Amino acid sequence: METYKTLKWNIYNGIGHLVLNQPPANAMTKLFFVEFNQLTSRLPAMKELRGMIIYGQGRHFSSGADINELSDSISENSKMNNKGVITYCPANMHHNLESMRIIGSMAIPVVAAISGVCLGSAFELALFCHFRISTGNAVLGLPESTYGLMPGLGGIQQLRKITAKATAMDLVFKGSTFCGKNAFDFGVVDRIVKKDHLLDSAVRLAEIASKDFRYYNKKEYLHQLDRNT
Amino acid sequence: MNKSKNIRWEREGEVGILYLGNPPENYITDPEFVSLSQLNKWLSEEVKGLIITGTGRHFSAGADLKTLLKQAEAEPGLFQKMIDGNRLLTFIDHLEFPVVASISGVCFGGGLEIALAADIRICDERSLLAFPEVNHDLIPGLGGLKRLEKTCGHKTAMEILLSGDIFNAKRASELNLVDYVVPAKECFEFSRNYIKGLIAGRSSKVIKRMMRSFRNSDRLDQDKAMEEDVKMFCELAMDYSLRKKSF
Numbered sequence: 417m418e419t420y421k422t423l424k425w426n427i428y429n430g431i432g433h434l435v436l437n438q439p440p441a442n443a444m445t446k447l448f449f450v451e452f453n454q455l456t457s458r459l460p461a462m463k464e465l466r467g468m469i470i471y472g473q474g475r476h477f478s479s480g481a482d483i484n485e486l487s488d489s490i491s492e493n494s495k496m497n498n499k500g501v502i503t504y505c506p507a508n509m510h511h512n513l514e515s516m517r518i519i520g521s522m523a524i525p526v527v528a529a530i531s532g533v534c535l536g537s538a539f540e541l542a543l544f545c546h547f548r549i550s551t552g553n554a555v556l557g558l559p560e561s562t563y564g565l566m567p568g569l570g571g572i573q574q575l576r577k578i579t580a581k582a583t584a585m586d587l588v589f590k591g592s593t594f595c596g597k598n599a600f601d602f603g604v605v606d607r608i609v610k611k612d613h614l615l616d617s618a619v620r621l622a623e624i625a626s627k628d629f630r631y632y633n634k635k636e637y638l639h640q641l642d643r644n645t
Numbered sequence: 646m647n648k649s650k651n652i653r654w655e656r657e658g659e660v661g662i663l664y665l666g667n668p669p670e671n672y673i674t675d676p677e678f679v680s681l682s683q684l685n686k687w688l689s690e691e692v693k694g695l696i697i698t699g700t701g702r703h704f705s706a707g708a709d710l711k712t713l714l715k716q717a718e719a720e721p722g723l724f725q726k727m728i729d730g731n732r733l734l735t736f737i738d739h740l741e742f743p744v745v746a747s748i749s750g751v752c753f754g755g756g757l758e759i760a761l762a763a764d765i766r767i768c769d770e771r772s773l774l775a776f777p778e779v780n781h782d783l784i785p786g787l788g789g790l791k792r793l794e795k796t797c798g799h800k801t802a803m804e805i806l807l808s809g810d811i812f813n814a815k816r817a818s819e820l821n822l823v824d825y826v827v828p829a830k831e832c833f834e835f836s837r838n839y840i841k842g843l844i845a846g847r848s849s850k851v852i853k854r855m856m857r858s859f860r861n862s863d864r865l866d867q868d869k870a871m872e873e874d875v876k877m878f879c880e881l882a883m884d885y886s887l888r889k890k891s892f
Contacts, residue, residue: 491886561851
């Protein structure tokens with residue numbers, strides 16, 4: 417098994433644990449995305465996998481991409497015509513999106529277990545997961561617009577699938593952060609869990625949903641989780 | 646302040662406000678309720694958000710049937726007028742900044758079709774909404790059928806259209822016909838603050854791309870829409886990188 421520097425990948429009892437591992441805030445650096453892409457490309461072929469959970473090492477899920485590093489690398493590698501329209505995007509941007517899509521289209525349940533901060537592309541990653549459980553005081557958001565940017569890894573489209581257009585517009589345009597409890601109230605997070613039980617619950621949810629997983633049965637799996645706690 | 650076809654236009658900073666005129670019911674006498682070229686002129690003044698609302702107590706009770714039927718006989722004919730009206734609503738629907746319909750009182754038929762061309766519908770707790778066309782053996786003719794289906798889903802849309810029932814604010818909210826319900830008399834104030842909150846501090850360039858992304862989710866398949874998002878993100882990131890260097 418290959419080793420990664422910025423993430424940890426282990427399979428316990430058929431449940432894959434993907435840990436974002438660049439403490440303190442587990443920022444999604446360039447190297448992280450390289451390793452993340454390597455891992456996701458191998459995921460669909462892992463036959464022993466029944467479910468998967470994603471979380472951050474330590475207090476935080478992840479603070480998202482490093483905007484300075486990312487925008488510099490994009491501007492060095494993109495081509496734009498004289499009308500300001502992009503004609504070539506760096507290949508790694510497409511690879512990153514592809515990884516997100518792989519997570520979203522896994523045939524096994526994928527659960528994001530969110531605590532601490534979960535911002536920008538980290539929140540986009542969580543939006544691609546089939547389930548999001550979070551601590552009540554986690555800090556979530558898509559702050560891209562406050563930097564003159566927009567969520568660029570499919571987060572807007574995922575948000576449109578999960579929630580109403582008005583909510584999605586609110587989150588994307590304002591770019592303000594909100595706590596896990598609020599996220600639950602407007603339907604972006606599925607369950608609020610105490611920090612001590614976060615990983616337990618994530619594993620249990622993955623176990624419950626792993627039996628003949630169908631995304632359209634999502635509510636039923638969550639009810640089963642409620643009954644088991 | 647400007648007037649054309651019973652329409653009043655105001656601008657508050659970056660927000661344009663379009664008042665449907667003809668109180669108290671604000672009947673719509675012409676499907677192209679504001680001339681497209683006039684609206685275009687108004688919007689070109691650095692507008693980043695638009696509110697559509699009624700003058701006085703009501704949003705609009707919809708088309709004035711008598712006038713409408715008279716137009717059916719006169720030149721250039723109802724058909725051409727409906728095409729112009731459709732073009733206007735499509736134009737509003739496709740605007741690349743947020744559009745809010747601020748609905749107090751009644752919002753029926755053509756009025757509701759206008760409201761559905763907005764991105765966000767805000768009404769007060771006493772508002773009433775309906776597509777009564779079916780009671781007159783008519784159907785919504787300004788794209789309302791399609792927009793209703795997109796907004797509420799196929800099943801709900803059919804029930805609303807085929808019943809012709811009138812919905813109060815609470816029910817309309819449950820059916821996703823409106824996005825926010827606010828206390829009576831606070832509707833306009835809420836709408837104004839809401840839209841200002843959306844666009845405050847955002848450049849037109851960013852607003853345009855985010856709106857495009859939202860529209861892409863309605864017209865492209867999801868994979869394609871995401872790829873477009875990547876492209877638009879890269880455009881903005883290049884700007885960001887430049888801005889950073891110039892400091």
